[in-house]
Amino acid sequence: MVAYYYMKNNNPSPIKYIYFISFTLINLVIELNYYLSNDITYVNGNIIEIVIVLFAPIFVNKKFFYLVFLVLVSNLSLLV
Numbered sequence: 604m605v606a607y608y609y610m611k612n613n614n615p616s617p618i619k620y621i622y623f624i625s626f627t628l629i630n631l632v633i634e635l636n637y638y639l640s641n642d643i644t645y646v647n648g649n650i651i652e653i654v655i656v657l658f659a660p661i662f663v664n665k666k667f668f669y670l671v672f673l674v675l676v677s678n679l680s681l682l683v
Contacts, residue, residue, distance in 0.1 A: 619667060623655065627674055634682055645682045652678075 606618045630649060638645055652675050659668040 627678060631678055
């Protein structure tokens with residue numbers, strides 16, 4: 604719904620931030636819940652995180668790339 608609103612108003616630039624931040628927050632909550640409730644060490648990541656980091660500088664601006672990089676590094680530092 605939010606993406607539709609921004610597309611309808613000819614302002615699609617915030618959509619990538621909304622999708623990335625919501626994906627990362629949901630993923631962080633799920634992984635923290637899973638790994639804190641079990642006695643398992645964090646040994647793997649998500650392939651979509653690598654894809655986002657690899658393709659962010661090609662298709663979007665530096666601001667989005669730095670946001671992705673900093674959020675993913677902080678996400679991994681919280682989990683490890």
